[in-house]
Each structure stands twice: as structure tokens, then as C-alpha cells.
Amino acid sequence: MGKNNASILIVDDDQDILFTADMFLKRHFAQIHTLEDPNNIEKILSTSSIDLVLLDMNFALGLNTGAEGLHWLQRILSIVPDMVVVLMTAYGDVGLSVEAIKQGATDFVLKPWKNEKLLATLNSALLLSDSRKQVSTLTISQQALQKEKAVPDVIGQSSALQHILKQVEKVAKTEANILILGENGVGKDVIAQQIYHQSHRADSIMLSVDLGAIPESLFESELFGHVKGAFTDAHSDRAGRFQAASGGTLFLDEIGNLPIHLQAKLLRVLEQKCVSPVGSDKIIPVDVRLICATNSKLKKLVDDGKFRADLYYRINTIELSVPPLRERAEDISLLVEYFAQRYCKKYQLNQKRVSASAIAKLEAYDWPGNIRELAHTVERAVIMSDDSFEHQSNHGFLSAQDFILPQTNNIEYTDRQANPFNDCNLERIEGLAVKYALEKHEGNISQSAKELGITRTSLYRRIKKFGL
Numbered sequence: 001m002g003k004n005n006a007s008i009l010i011v012d013d014d015q016d017i018l019f020t021a022d023m024f025l026k027r028h029f030a031q032i033h034t035l036e037d038p039n040n041i042e043k044i045l046s047t048s049s050i051d052l053v054l055l056d057m058n059f060a061l062g063l064n065t066g067a068e069g070l071h072w073l074q075r076i077l078s079i080v081p082d083m084v085v086v087l088m089t090a091y092g093d094v095g096l097s098v099e100a101i102k103q104g105a106t107d108f109v110l111k112p113w114k115n116e117k118l119l120a121t122l123n124s125a126l127l128l129s130d131s132r133k134q135v136s137t138l139t140i141s142q143q144a145l146q147k148e149k150a151v152p153d154v155i156g157q158s159s160a161l162q163h164i165l166k167q168v169e170k171v172a173k174t175e176a177n178i179l180i181l182g183e184n185g186v187g188k189d190v191i192a193q194q195i196y197h198q199s200h201r202a203d204s205i206m207l208s209v210d211l212g213a214i215p216e217s218l219f220e221s222e223l224f225g226h227v228k229g230a231f232t233d234a235h236s237d238r239a240g241r242f243q244a245a246s247g248g249t250l251f252l253d254e255i256g257n258l259p260i261h262l263q264a265k266l267l268r269v270l271e272q273k274c275v276s277p278v279g280s281d282k283i284i285p286v287d288v289r290l291i292c293a294t295n296s297k298l299k300k301l302v303d304d305g306k307f308r309a310d311l312y313y314r315i316n317t318i319e320l321s322v323p324p325l326r327e328r329a330e331d332i333s334l335l336v337e338y339f340a341q342r343y344c345k346k347y348q349l350n351q352k353r354v355s356a357s358a359i360a361k362l363e364a365y366d367w368p369g370n371i372r373e374l375a376h377t378v379e380r381a382v383i384m385s386d387d388s389f390e391h392q393s394n395h396g397f398l399s400a401q402d403f404i405l406p407q408t409n410n411i412e413y414t415d416r417q418a419n420p421f422n423d424c425n426l427e428r429i430e431g432l433a434v435k436y437a438l439e440k441h442e443g444n445i446s447q448s449a450k451e452l453g454i455t456r457t458s459l460y461r462r463i464k465k466f467g468l
């Protein structure tokens, strides 16, 4: 096996130990530095590139309190805050080792050590440091992204929406786990963002994982990370989303899709507040505020034995139900004006108002795809209206005819069975098939996907595409 590229510094006042460790470790690592006098640590750290320090706990002869070791540990971390420090202790003092780990040491080995054990400890400490670096890179880039991401607008004056926003205000500042329920496109993500922005963790990261959009085989590694070699494509260690969101907020969208065996693992993580990456026994502490969302009837999944009751009760300390748009029609006019303004600006068109007849038409529709469908409808109207690009003369209004609503709305399946193809527009028929399958299987994604002969991920894409 080739040598590890790392550079190791061994600090011990016992020359025999230095000699033995040096002889053994230089067969396995690119560079070994040895130091008898810890007073020179600062100098060597500032002049050489060191990846790991193997530090003795007891320097003053005859003393075995370990206080010297803790002192030097602090000095090292004050010079290089993310230095990997492995401690050597001759006395197997677990209390002391735990204290050292609390103070920032990565691991410890007992003297006299077995060579294999020492090697394994140093290698995994270096791996951990790599994945910490990955996490911090990810965290930093996410934070940068987050800063640019403004708090999303929440438009609407209906009492239903105002009630939700009041609840958000109450719960945001607590650490309670929150479950947001509601149909596709009602604004669950927007509500999750509101909670995050009003929480004490607003300055830290918020990471979202859409469990409906990642293949089931990758759920575990995506959430909890993996170590190199854990499975065929695991070419290097990778931190999971829990680890990357630590200190901040984790938003798990479509939680109803989590397979039952991972529900047990998620529950353990929430209870113990630590994760073990796939393929490793390492325990990594994590501190996340959890927000989950789903469009499934989670309680029914619990009753049907498809979702663990204990997990359900753990994630729904507070449950917020975002009502469908058809139950808050009074929000439609405000939303339409808002989206019209937004899309006119986006396409650099003169601003347009929306005519009263157009609003009446939109209020009469039942919006199965909720606000997402409304936004798409307005976007299309803005682009296609007669006076959009070519004739910027503009009467300043979007009329009822500019808004095209699907004819599929409220189709009775008996009619459709008699004549399923009013026309041969493939896209329309595809939308109908998806809608039919979802209704037939009461929104069950796996069964609908199976019937349609597509994967769950493709089905999710189509649900979004057709605003279902």
C-alpha cells in the first residue's frame, strides 16, 4: 500500500517513544516531524505544513494529571483552529480523554500502542478532518448563497393565510420540530423559509433536501453521508446533509417518501443528535432544527403502517396545515397582480394590471396545482398577451382571454372513459394520465408511478410540470 501524503508531528518528551513512533510511522506517512520540547510547537507549526499532531498528555516527569497535554492541546488549536490532534495517554484515563475530545482533540490512543491500532486511529482522524473540510466548504458556499437569497414574499390576506403566519411567528423562535402539511404548490417551502428567517438560527445555514427528487438508493448517503468505499461509487468521504446543516436548519421536503428502514435511522439521529455515515461506525454530533413537509396524508400513512408513529410524533411537535388555494380564493387577486408585476419585470415588459373579468375567471377555477399553477398561468399570460413583445403600445391590462386554463379541470372520468381523447395533444393526454393515476391511487406516488410505468422521480417531475 502507498504512503499517505500527510505530514505528522509527534510531540513527546520521551525519546524512546519519539524514536519508535518515527520508525513505524515514516513507513506509512509522507513526512514525520518529532519534537521533544513542546515549547517549540508554535515554531514548527508556523514553519512547516502539518496535517496531524500526535501529542503526549503527560510531559512533566512523574506527573500524570494530563493537564500539560490539555494545555498544549489548547495552544495548538489557538494557532491552527482546525488542526487534527490525536492524544497519547499511558494511563487509559477515559475521563481525561473525554475532556480532551470536548476541548477539540480528534481522538486518542493508549500507550503502549499496537502499531495497527495507532495507524488506524491516525488514518481515520485524517479522513475525518477531510470530511470536516468538505463540510465547512459546503457550509460556507451555502451561507454565501443564503445571504443572497432574500426572504420570500408571502402574498395573501385571507384569514387562513394570516392564521398560518401568526402560528409561524409563535413557533419560529422555538427549537420545536415542525411539520408542514399541504397539497403540492400551496407554499410549504415558503412557510419553511419564513420560519427559518424568523428563527434564532437565521444567521446560520438552511439546507433543503427534496426526498421526492432523489433516488431512493441515495437517500441514506445524502442525509447521513458516507465514507470512501461504503458502496461502489463512494470514491471519497462525503458529509451528509445533517452534518452540513449542523448549527442551522434542515428542511426535509416530501418526508412521506422516506422508506421505512430509513425512518428508523432518522428517528435515532433525532433522538441521539448524532449521525453515522454509511460504511462507518464513527459517531458525529449534529445540531439541527428540523422542518419537514409533505403533501401526503402522513397520519393515514401511519395508520396504514407505512410511516412510523414514533417518527411522526417526533417530527410534528408543531403541525402547520397550509390550505389549498381554492379554500382561500380571496388571495387570488393579490397573487395574480403580484405575479403579473413580477413577470412583466422579468421579461422587461410594461407593467400591466389584470382586468376584473380575468380575476373573476381565475377565482372560479379550482387550482389543483395551487400557487405554483397560478404563477405559471400568469407567466404564460404575460408572455402571450397580444401587446407583449411586438406591440408594446399596451392597453395596460391582461384580459380574461389572456389566461388559459386547462380544459381538463373537473373532467369526469366516466366522460373521459367514453372518449378519453378529445384531441390528440400528447402533452395534454400525458397530463390526464398522470392526474388519473394519482386520483386512482389517492396520491400514492409509488403505486401511481408503477401504474404509469415510470420512476417515482419522473412522476414528481411531471406532477410539477402539470401543476398537479
Ligand SMILES: Nc1ncnc2c1ncn2[C@@H]1O[C@H](COP(=O)(O)OP(=O)(O)OP(=O)(O)O)[C@@H](O)[C@H]1O
Binding pocket: 152, 153, 154, 155, 156, 182, 183, 184, 185, 186, 187, 188, 189, 190, 191, 253, 295, 371, 372, 375
Ligand atoms: N403566499 C405566497 N405568496 C407568493 N408566492 C407564493 C406564496 N406561496 C407560494 N408561493 C410561490 O408558489 C410556488 C410554490 O410554492 P412552494 O414551493 O413553497 O410550494 P410547496 O407546497 O412547497 O410545493 P411542493 O409540494 O411541490 O414542494 C413558489 O414559486 C412560491 O414562491
